[in-house]
Amino acid sequence: MTTPNGTPLLELKEVEKHFPVRRGALARETDRVHAVDGVTLTVNEGETLGLVGESGCGKSTLGRCIVRLLEPTGGDIFFEGRSIARLRQRQLRPLRREMQMIFQDPFASLNPRKRVGTIVSDPLRIHRIGDRESRKRDVQDLLGKVGLSPEHYNRFPHEFSGGQRQRIGVARALALRPKLVVCDEPVSALDVSIQAQIINLLESLQDDFNLTYVFIAHDLAVVRHISDRIAVMYLGKIVEVSPAEELYQHPLHPYTISLLSAAPIPDPEVEEQRETILLAGDLPSSLHPPPACRFHTRCPYVQPTLCRDEEPPLREIAPGHIAACHWAEQIRDGKLQPTHVQTETGAEPEAEPAVG
Amino acid sequence: MSAEPLLEVRGLKVRFATEDGIVRAVDGVDFELNEGRVLGIVGESGSGKSVTAMTVLGLTRDKNARFDGEVRYRGADLLPMSEPQLRGYRGREIAMIFQDPMTSLNPVHRVGDQIVESIVTHEGTRRRLAKRRAVELLRRVGIPNAAQRAEDYPHQFSGGMRQRAMIAMALACAPQLLIADEPTTALDVTIQAQIIELLRSLVEERKMALILITHDLGVVANIAQDILVMYAGRVVERSDKRGIFYDPQMPYTWGLLGSIPRLDRPKPEKLYSISGLPPSLIRLPRGCAFRPRCPHAFDRCFEEPPLADRIENPDHLDRCWLSVDEKRVLRVATISGERAA
Numbered sequence: 001m002t003t004p005n006g007t008p009l010l011e012l013k014e015v016e017k018h019f020p021v022r023r024g025a026l027a028r029e030t031d032r033v034h035a036v037d038g039v040t041l042t043v044n045e046g047e048t049l050g051l052v053g054e055s056g057c058g059k060s061t062l063g064r065c066i067v068r069l070l071e072p073t074g075g076d077i078f079f080e081g082r083s084i085a086r087l088r089q090r091q092l093r094p095l096r097r098e099m100q101m102i103f104q105d106p107f108a109s110l111n112p113r114k115r116v117g118t119i120v121s122d123p124l125r126i127h128r129i130g131d132r133e134s135r136k137r138d139v140q141d142l143l144g145k146v147g148l149s150p151e152h153y154n155r156f157p158h159e160f161s162g163g164q165r166q167r168i169g170v171a172r173a174l175a176l177r178p179k180l181v182v183c184d185e186p187v188s189a190l191d192v193s194i195q196a197q198i199i200n201l202l203e204s205l206q207d208d209f210n211l212t213y214v215f216i217a218h219d220l221a222v223v224r225h226i227s228d229r230i231a232v233m234y235l236g237k238i239v240e241v242s243p244a245e246e247l248y249q250h251p252l253h254p255y256t257i258s259l260l261s262a263a264p265i266p267d268p269e270v271e272e273q274r275e276t277i278l279l280a281g282d283l284p285s286s287l288h289p290p291p292a293c294r295f296h297t298r299c300p301y302v303q304p305t306l307c308r309d310e311e312p313p314l315r316e317i318a319p320g321h322i323a324a325c326h327w328a329e330q331i332r333d334g335k336l337q338p339t340h341v342q343t344e345t346g347a348e349p350e351a352e353p354a355v356g
Numbered sequence: 357m358s359a360e361p362l363l364e365v366r367g368l369k370v371r372f373a374t375e376d377g378i379v380r381a382v383d384g385v386d387f388e389l390n391e392g393r394v395l396g397i398v399g400e401s402g403s404g405k406s407v408t409a410m411t412v413l414g415l416t417r418d419k420n421a422r423f424d425g426e427v428r429y430r431g432a433d434l435l436p437m438s439e440p441q442l443r444g445y446r447g448r449e450i451a452m453i454f455q456d457p458m459t460s461l462n463p464v465h466r467v468g469d470q471i472v473e474s475i476v477t478h479e480g481t482r483r484r485l486a487k488r489r490a491v492e493l494l495r496r497v498g499i500p501n502a503a504q505r506a507e508d509y510p511h512q513f514s515g516g517m518r519q520r521a522m523i524a525m526a527l528a529c530a531p532q533l534l535i536a537d538e539p540t541t542a543l544d545v546t547i548q549a550q551i552i553e554l555l556r557s558l559v560e561e562r563k564m565a566l567i568l569i570t571h572d573l574g575v576v577a578n579i580a581q582d583i584l585v586m587y588a589g590r591v592v593e594r595s596d597k598r599g600i601f602y603d604p605q606m607p608y609t610w611g612l613l614g615s616i617p618r619l620d621r622p623k624p625e626k627l628y629s630i631s632g633l634p635p636s637l638i639r640l641p642r643g644c645a646f647r648p649r650c651p652h653a654f655d656r657c658f659e660e661p662p663l664a665d666r667i668e669n670p671d672h673l674d675r676c677w678l679s680v681d682e683k684r685v686l687r688v689a690t691i692s693g694e695r696a697a
Contacts, residue, residue, distance in 0.1 A: 054544035055515075161633050162401075191400035192571060196615035196629035203626070218544060225617035225627060248619060262549035264574025265620050266613065268597050271578045278553060279546045281500070282514045 007081040009212050010043040010066065010180060015085070016074030017061050021287070034286050035061040037236035038075065040314070045179070048206070048213040050227030050244065052220060052259070056283050058236040059216045063182045066214060067099045068092055079180070097127055100173040104185035106165030110157040116143070116168055117153035123175045139175065145208070146171045147201060163194035170201065174209060182214045187222060199226060220263045224248055229320075232256045235286055235294045238314065242321040252323040252332055254301040277338050293326070300338035303327060360431055361388040362533060362565050363412070367425035370407050370416060377638040381407040383589035385425075386663065389582075391532065394559060394566045396580030396597075398573060398612070402634055404589035405569045409535045411435075413452055414442045429533075448478050451526035455538035457518035461510040461525075468494070468506025471525045478529045493524040497554060516547035523554065527562075534559075535567045540575060552579055573612060577601060585609050588635050588645035591663055595672035605667065605674035605683055608646045610690040628690055644675065652678060652686055 016038055021031035036058040043049045053059045064070040066077065068084060077085040084095060100123075103109040110119055121139045124130060130138065140150035146167040157165055166186060173181055183202065187195040203226065206213060217223050223230060223244075230247045232240040232255065240253040251257045261277045279298045284290055290297050296307040306312075306326040314324045317332065330336045370382035382404040389395050399405045410416045412427050414434060427434045429445060437445075454460050462470055471490035475481050481489070487506075495502035497520040510518060519539060526534055536555065540548040556579050559566050570576060576583055576597070583600040585593040585608065593606040604610055614628035632649040635641050641648050643658040650657070654677070661675045678686065 054546065163633065191634075192573075192612055193400060193615055193630035194633075196627040197631075199617075199627055200629055220545070221617040221619045224619065225623055245623070259545060260619065262545045263619055264545075264548070264552075264572065264578055265618065266573035266577050266601070266616055267618075267620065268577045268601055270620050271574075276549050276553075278550055282516055282547065283544075 007078070008042040009045040009080060010041075010214075011078040011081075012039050012041045012062075012066070012075070013078070014075035015039045015062065015065055015072050015077060017058070017065050017070060018073045031287050034236050034289055036065065036072070037289070039233075039236075039238050040075075041231055041238060041241065043180070043212060043214060045212055046210065047228040048215055048226055050223035050230040051214060051216045051233060052218060052223050052230060053233035054218060054259075054283055056235075056286060057233045058286070059233050060184050062233070063101070063184050063214060063216050066180075067101050067182050068095065069101070093127075096123075097176045098178055099180040099182065100176065100178040102166075102169050102173045102181060102183045102186045104188055106162050106169055106189065109169055110165055112157055114156075115153070116148075116155050116157065116160075119157070119168060120171045120175055123172065127176060129176070139171070142171045142174060145205070146174075147197075161194075162190055163197060166190065166198050167201065170198075170205070174205065174211075177209065178211070180212045180214070182216070184216045185218070186215075188217065188219065195222070202226065220248075220259060232259070235284065235289050237294060237324065239295065239325070240321075240323040241314070242318075242323075246318070246321055250318070250321075250332065252317055252321065252328045253295075253325050254299045254331065254338070255295050256323075257331070257338070258298075258300060293324075301325075301327060301331060301336050303336075362391045362393075362430060363389040363567075364428040365408070365412070365425070366428070368408065368411065368427065369422075369424040370404075370411055371422045372418070373420040373422070374638075379637045380589050380640060381637060382411065383637075383640070384663070385584075385586070385589075385591050387584055387591065387594060389533070389565050389567065391565055392559070392563045393582060394568065394580045396576030396583045397567060397569045397586060398571065398576055398583060399586035400571055400634060402588075402637065403586040404637075405586050406537050407589075408586070409452070409537055409567060409569055412535065413446055413450055414439070415452075447474060447526075447531065448529045449531055450533045450535065451529070451531040452535040452537065453519070453522045453526050453539050455541050457515070457522040458510060460522055461518060463510055466507055466509055467513065467521050471506075471521075471528050474525055474528045490524070490528070493527055494521065497521070497524045497527075497558075498550070499524070515543055516550065519543065519547075519551055520554065523551075523558070527558065530562065531564065533565045533567070535569070537569045538571070539568070541570070541572070548575070555579065573601075573616060585612070588640060589637060590645060590675065591673075592646065592676075593674040594663070595669070595674075599669060599672040603667070603669075603672070603684075604687065604691070605672065605680070606646075606676050607650050607652050607678075607683075607687070607690070609674075610687045611649075614690045614692065624692075644677070651690075652682075 017036040019033040020029040023030045051059045065072045072085050076083050117139055121135045124135045140153055143150055148167050187198050215226055227244045230244050231238050234255050240256050251260055258277045258279050277300050292309050293307045293312050296302050312324045312326045314322045316322045317328045365387050368382055368385040372379045385408050397405045423435055468490050472486045475486040491503050491506050499505050499520055540551050580597055582596050584591050587608050593609050611630040630649055643660050647653045647657040656677045661677050663673045663675050665673050667680050
């Protein structure tokens with residue numbers, strides 16, 4: 001689906017976000033963290049794009065660039081066809097009505113001194129929508145829609161459990177009736193039984209409010225459940241994009257294959273029978289990502305040629321299914337088998353600012 | 357195998373006096389653990405799983421805490437022991453690792469030195485010798501260039517490496533029982549798989565018993581042999597692994613199994629979800645603690661069901677009044693995740 005004039009709702013072109021590392025008395029830039037390093041993606045209206053990867057892969061940074069909480073250092077972002085990557089604060093204001101964000105930690109993202117009513121109605125007040133009375137009506141209505149009760153209007157965040165706070169966060173994000181919502185690990189901090197409630201809530205709200213989601217998470221099963229398409233990120237780059245089911249049936253990139261094989265499955269028999277690919281070592285530092293294919297240092301399918309010499313471009317291997325691996329076809333056809341790479345990388349100590 | 361279990365917990369209750377009232381953090385926990393076995397304790401936050409584990413080592417002692425029951429390690433009750441007596445068990449017999457290794461590692465000491473310290477304190481070994489053992493341990497838990505990395509400070513380690521270092525430290529005095537409290541929760545899946553594999557191989561190699569506390573049924577499906585499911589401070593179901601996954605008796609266990617999205621199954625239209633919230637531990641509901649959220653609750657549930665064996669397998673215990681036949685029919689929809697509550 002696209003917007004009426006045929007452009008996707010959101011388009012990322014070679015988006016890049018580098019953070020300078022400054023040291024010394026003059027705070028000179030000595031290094032750069034390549035948090036997001038050239039991401040091209042489209043998100044169509046009404047769909048849910050899942051964004052998965054491990055911590056430090058840049059998925060949260062990318063999410064923040066999309067809603068322009070961060071300014072990308074390179075590339076461009078188009079929202080409804082309009083370039084938004086370089087807009088200034090004041091120019092961004094109208095855009096904030098269109099795109100909102102839901103955060104991971106429901107304890108940190110709500111101001112403990114403000115009442116729920118104020119938290120949820122603030123976006124309306126800031127954008128001068130309605131008068132005091134109508135705003136209150138709107139917010140109470142919204143509280144009902146996210147599964148809270150209108151009486152919660154005058155309560156403080158500490159009176160709520162984690163799951164209920166996340167509902168408040170959802171209500172706040174929806175107050176302005178945005179088109180796009182970036183959900184950054186919205187259920188990771190919640191217990192299993194509560195997690196399912198929030199996932200179901202997000203799904204039903206998507207229908208009611210006609211929302212487009214970018215859903216960032218590290219839990220592959222959750223992402224599969226909620227997403228139409230999924231993009232897999234590794235060290236600042238997209239390594240695979242595919243329709244959700246296809247990704248789980250026929251993963252093409254060795255990193256995706258390893259992630260899927262490592263995700264625990266709550267069934268002893270399945271666990272006993274399947275083979276887990278144990279990846280070697282840790283995620284390399286994004287200060288100095290490995291050259292050529294960034295995954296070659298841990299890749300269970302690494303080959304003597306190409307992998308260490310040339311960066312693999314994202315290529316369409318099957319309709320709508322793209323992957324950045326030189327050997328994607330051979331892996332698809334079962335001509336390459338994974339090797340259990342030994343846990344001996346001599347990796348550099350990872351002492352870097354947390355990214356992603 | 358000796359007749360006596362390695363660890364035997366009987367009628368354990370832990371209550372904390374707070375300004376708001378008495379928190380019944382643990383409200384009746386019974387289990388035993390034999391040498392070399394792996395026990396998974398599953399439950400959500402506030403279910404009492406961590407408090408149970410910490411109480412075993414006397415780590416919850418406080419002037420506002422009250423304890424009941426018994427915690428027997430090789431027959432000796434640890435609960436009434438004095439601190440100096442307990443110290444003989446901590447680290448040497450029973451060791452513990454936590455979710456966040458950064459809170460357990462001292463940031464101003466080198467990783468190697470912290471392990472040396474623990475060996476020297478417990479065993480009075482000479483430092484030189486202890487140092488060699490520390491490096492050996494770090495190598496065993498999969499730290500590359502162990503001799504060199506022993507000189508690093510904790511902040512120079514990645515999350516997975518820190519957890520490995522914690523495990524090395526816990527193993528320093530060759531304990532017979534390792535308690536791991538959410539050891540992989542803060543880690544990414546690929547690192548989690550590495551750590552679980554490490555724990556599995558260590559348990560096998562050292563004939564050590566392991567209590568693994570987690571909220572992730574996927575993790576226990578992999579490594580545990582026996583499982584306790586906890587809810588609101590109580591054990592609500594206890595069985596070997598197969599019993600929990602393939603013949604679960606407690607509606608709460610069904611709900612847990614049903615509400616996880618599964619990679620190995622076709623995607624359901626809507627996820628099953630347990631409605632409502634866990635109860636306040638200060639004001640527990642009358643009768644079965646799960647009653648207010650249970651879609652199958654009936655009159656009798658206002659009376660608390662004891663933990664008892666109700667099916668053919670005498671080692672499979674649960675707290676639910678439904679008849680076994682009813683359970684086997686009722687649970688089908690829930691476990692398959694079909695029907696949203």
